[in-house]
Amino acid sequence: MSPHPDLLLAGDFEQVEVVADPGCGMQAVLAIHDTRMGPAFGGIRRRTYGSLADATRDVLQLASAMTWKCAMAGLPAGGGKLVLLDAPGLDRAAAYRRIGSFVESLGGRFSTGPDVGTTDADLREVCSRTRHCADPGAGGPGDLGRATALGVFHALLATVRHAGIELDRATVLVQGLGTVGAPLARMCREAGARLLLTDLDAARAGALAAQLEARVVDPVEALDTPCEVFAPCALGGVIDATVAARLPVRAVCGAANNLLASGDVGRVLHDRGIPVAPDFVANAGALVVGCLHQLQGIQVGDDRLAAIGATVDSVLGESARTGTPPGEVALARARSRVAALPHRPYVGTK
Numbered sequence: 001m002s003p004h005p006d007l008l009l010a011g012d013f014e015q016v017e018v019v020a021d022p023g024c025g026m027q028a029v030l031a032i033h034d035t036r037m038g039p040a041f042g043g044i045r046r047r048t049y050g051s052l053a054d055a056t057r058d059v060l061q062l063a064s065a066m067t068w069k070c071a072m073a074g075l076p077a078g079g080g081k082l083v084l085l086d087a088p089g090l091d092r093a094a095a096y097r098r099i100g101s102f103v104e105s106l107g108g109r110f111s112t113g114p115d116v117g118t119t120d121a122d123l124r125e126v127c128s129r130t131r132h133c134a135d136p137g138a139g140g141p142g143d144l145g146r147a148t149a150l151g152v153f154h155a156l157l158a159t160v161r162h163a164g165i166e167l168d169r170a171t172v173l174v175q176g177l178g179t180v181g182a183p184l185a186r187m188c189r190e191a192g193a194r195l196l197l198t199d200l201d202a203a204r205a206g207a208l209a210a211q212l213e214a215r216v217v218d219p220v221e222a223l224d225t226p227c228e229v230f231a232p233c234a235l236g237g238v239i240d241a242t243v244a245a246r247l248p249v250r251a252v253c254g255a256a257n258n259l260l261a262s263g264d265v266g267r268v269l270h271d272r273g274i275p276v277a278p279d280f281v282a283n284a285g286a287l288v289v290g291c292l293h294q295l296q297g298i299q300v301g302d303d304r305l306a307a308i309g310a311t312v313d314s315v316l317g318e319s320a321r322t323g324t325p326p327g328e329v330a331l332a333r334a335r336s337r338v339a340a341l342p343h344r345p346y347v348g349t350k
């Protein structure tokens with residue numbers, strides 16, 4: 001289980017910058033957290049924020065989490081993020097082009113790609129102005145949702161092993177059947193698991209359930225539905241202390257970022273003997289594929305994504321030996337990897 005976002009935030013930032021263009025109604029905030037391991041990677045999140053301060057707080061948390069994610073994935077990259085404040089009157093295409101020009105001006109210190117609210121069409125606008133963006137087209141890294149799903153699937157295999165479960169005898173409840181949840185459900189089905197599927201979009205859940213011989217669960221009942229494995233692939237903050245105390249499952253592994261609603265939740269689940277794959281380890285597949293394509297021009301093979309399972313296995317092993325919740329084990333490892341490096345930020349090639 002991932003630690004609470006406030007824990008992820010710890011550390012200094014190399015660059016925090018507001019980028020504004022009143023001409024297209026754009027306000028955006030870039031945060032580059034740490035580039036000691038290599039150039040910063042992080043997608044563009046577009047959403048409505050209450051204020052610029054709220055957006056800044058979000059981008060700081062997201063950027064630092066990317067550093068720890070890169071460290072745990074063994075990538076030659078650091079953490080960054082860009083948030084675009086959605087607002088009435090925003091000329092979306094122009095704003096993404098402006099972001100592209102800004103990213104290009106950073107000379108490779110920051111590479112970007114998709115995140116919540118940013119579509120392939122938006123990314124094409126960014127890519128029209130910079131080389132440092134994951135191209136959603138033919139020349140790009142490929143299907144990033146599938147990459148995340150495959151990494152989560154390997155993490156899930158490791159997690160169920162630690163729970164003493166065999167996947168082909170287990171029932172997996174997948175919450176959220178979007179870019180990641182749908183292919184993950186398919187992979188679990190192909191591995192012989194029984195499936196429970198839930199999504200706010202009932203038609204989406206029904207269609208996938210028909211294909212995969214699954215049962216649909218009402219979203220409001222999902223957290224009270226007994227099963228062996230809970231795979232959260234919707235929003236973060238799903239498990240708070242109350243839910244953690246009663247969640248009727250034996251293992252948790254999914255793609256949702258910041259699964260924990262508060263810092264004490266990982267301990268509650270750990271004390272109940274429920275292994276939880278730290279989200280920022282399990283959901284790194286798209287980052288691995290996007291980052292290595294951008295930096296080395298390679299199409300990453302599925303074996304590289306299987307390594308995510310080995311990392312989760314090792315984290316859960318240490319967690320069991322030391323009595324420390326897995327999210328804390330993973331965060332400590334990530335921090336020590338970064339702290340061992342000399343503080344020499346990546347300069348880029350401007």
Ligand code: NAD
Nearest residue numbers: 148176177178179180199200219233234255256257283286
């Ligand atoms: P998505 O928007 O494609 O799909 C999310 C799905 O969850 C949608 O179908 C939505 O209807 C459903 N949903 C939302 N709230 C729900 C609820 N309360 N109950 C049931 N269903 C609900 O998103 P995605 O790209 O598949 O990402 C899923 C999660 O994984 C997010 O938390 C995201 O931050 C994280 N993640 C995604 C990637 C990636 O490669 N896409 C990488 C890392 C992490």
